[in-house]
Amino acid sequence: MFLGGQLNIEENNAIMTSVRPEKVAEMYDVTGELGLYLIFDNQLHFGYWGENNPDANLGEAADRLTQIMIDKSEIRQGERFCDLGCGVGVPAIRIAKAKECFVDGITISKYQYNRGKELAEEAGMSDRVHFIQSNALQVPCDDATYDGGWFFESIYHMGHRKALREAYRILKPGATLLIADLITGPNTSEEFKMFAKEQLHSDHIPKEDYPELFDTAGFDLIEIDDVTEFMMPFMVPKVKAGFKQYEAENLQYVQSETIDGWLQVFESVCENLGYILVKAKKRVYP
């Protein structure tokens, strides 16, 4: 999910920096306070529109993607799951309920950490879903703590190689790791890549990089599903409808130029990136 500022690709042509966690935190804190999360029903990832839900709104389609991720997970009752980059914790609460597991949600954003705790409380799930405000590249836990985990639309903010190294450290051998990721492809322009880095604090890679990345990090790749066609073509009209729904009441204090800027960001992202769901297992050495 991209919740950045105004789109100004030209201005960013000359700038090339690596993603900084404090910038990511600021971006999500500010947009959370402004109420942007509402249009996604607090699930801060793209939606999935398949045969069964062509008319779904943004929140419902985001929920559908969460269900697909839950179905891919192999976490069992009573086990510990780590949500690396958890937003306000709606997917964390959903998987904890569905699988009767314990979930630690890691977010770099203070706003999300506080809101996540409130939402877990409201859902009656605070005994099973805990939030940690931390950099997911340095999770405050022992090695091999978790039975499973995911980077649900978050790894591009962290740097894939470093993030996988930390995931390897905190997961138990044989644990399943899921990743929902926005990827570059033939349509991705160099200008967009620079804009994403500087303004969206995101660094995207092509899906072809995944086999080597996993292999080096000590994971066995199970599957890569390219779901671009079920997601990207639908997003912009649904985001527009979402803004319309909330603009009058909940987003009344947000300037219309800001909303136009957000919309432009989504348009640009959908033109430039694809979407994959990846499943891997931490390698078990004999």
Ligand SMILES: C[S@@+](CC[C@H](N)C(=O)[O-])C[C@H]1O[C@@H](n2cnc3c(N)ncnc32)[C@H](O)[C@@H]1O
């Ligand atoms: C697009 S949101 C996805 C949120 C959530 N997974 C969901 O689907 O609702 C990206 C998330 O990654 C988190 N994030 C990004 N970089 C992080 C880092 N270095 N450490 C911890 N969290 C990070 C952000 O705080 C945010 O919660």
